[in-house]
Amino acid sequence: EPEVTQTPSHQVTQMGQEVILRCVPISNHLYFYWYRQILGQKVEFLVSFYNNEISEKSEIFDDQFSVERPDGSNFTLKIRSTKLEDSAMYFCASRGLAGVETQYFGPGTRLLVL
């Protein structure tokens, strides 16, 4: 069964450093998402991406964040200058084109900012 993959599984970085989180969505999916889950809290939407542009973003997704689909398979989330409060689990998700189909989630990247 096709699945969403994410790399790395864990990342530790120093405050102020840039990080790039990578995702490979399911191959025939066209909508892509990033969510985050701060430890002990609920999963929060960050951004959705369709047709090579952001279709929706939350208040969390400020100028420090950016997304890109650099090639036909990868979907990345960049945090330009990490803050302590960016420590969280980051989930990538993808879904197909028709209607409101199910979003399939990757296993997540655990980001720790020191």
Added chain:
Amino acid sequence: AQSVTQPDIHITVSEGASLELRCNYSYGATPYLFWYVQSPGQGLQLLLKYFSGDTLVQGIKGFEAEFKRSQSSFNLRKPSVHWSDAAEYFCAVATNQAGTALIFGKGTTLSVSS
């Protein structure tokens, strides 16, 4: 704006006993409803979803959920819980707009006692 409430933060159930996890949503029209499960250190796995039609939906691992419009609820049930069901359960809602983000509840942690 739509929202999801999971009133129970933590539930403990004896193995073999029945389970019901509550979920209430706030949305003007009929939303699309989902239950996801997250095992420790894992990503989010879809248990079941409701888009339309029969209000009782069956999912994986023996779970089912019932959509009740009058109560704005989508409670998750399982007749007999197994120790492996111990995990965190998230209810989520989406509008019927293409590409829309999922809005998650805060989750319910299920512990299973022997």
